[in-house]
Amino acid sequence: MKRCLIVDDSKVIRMVARKILQELGFETEEAADGQQAVDACKRQMPEAVLLDWNMPVMDGIEFLKTLRAMPGGTGPIVVFCTTENDIKHIQEAIEAGANEYIMKPFDNEIIQSKFSQVGLL
């Protein structure tokens, strides 16, 4: 079973995402900010990361840069999932190594479609 790390400071969003991802057959793990996500990746690299942008302690883009510099950190497929919905942010994310980008609000159809595009489904 593929593992997906859900990184979001909102408990509600983590719960919604967890339900959708479990339905799609993922094992899920959660982190409430970028630092917790880094720690989780140090323990075990997930196959996929669903990543919020604005979070306390360490934000999504900083986490992504840190992850990509970690040993084995180019492996996980990272899908941003954020309310930041302007081209500038999207481009910055792609440049930092994001594989896909979801603009909130999202639903299971969008997650499914984006995850299958990047070959996770």
Added chain:
Amino acid sequence: MTPDRFTFISELLRERSGLVLTTEKTYLLESRLTPIARRAEVSDIDALIDLMKVKRDVNLIEEVVDAMTTNESFFFRDIKPFDLFRDHVLPPLLEARASKKSFRIWCAAASSGQEPYSIAMTLLEQKAKLAGWNYEIVGTDISRSILDKAEKGVYSQFEVQRGMPITLLVKYFEQQGETWRIKPEVREKIKFKFFNLLESPASLGKFDVVFCRNVLIYFDQKTKGEVLERIAALMPPDGMLFLGGAETVLGVSNAFKPVPNQRGVYALT
């Protein structure tokens, strides 16, 4: 709804657009025709149908036919057909047209434009191979209101996230507030036209590749067959046809045969 009213409206729809409406779909009539009844200033859809029975108003008929079309579409719908187009249909086509350096594609149920724009983006992504080539995509539909939307090429955040890779979104769309507009370089590859598949498409010209996806499902067997025969007549011998995932030529028309291992792709017989 009384049976004679249902018979009248369903026969009108079948005759005008090929749509087969079964009695279980009466609710569709209710939801889609009620706004038209209101605009026509009659009390409800029964009254609207009675009005149509006594007065043959072509604009009203067109409006009703338009309202009864189902226009659901996504960018890169089902993904695979667009990969097959790029990897298996386009290369032999380019080889065969190498001296002419031009080809034409028909998107025969273009709806809100996602399909022709997906084809155009697929071709633009092959820019290097297509340098010096001329190609045209014609997108047609029976619904004028949906063609308006296709021509504008403006989509909601929700629409652009269903099926389209983010890299293509940032490359080929401009953001306008909450919406995304297709860039002129993509838009200009496509000619949108009103066209009813029940009519002869001869005036549209010849097409090397035809996408006729997710529209035959609404027609009866005989109509499906006739539409396919007319499409076949517009194609050169090496022409290729794409149908939707729930559609086939088998048992419908002998003009086409499925291409082995390429789901949804059909060649002339």
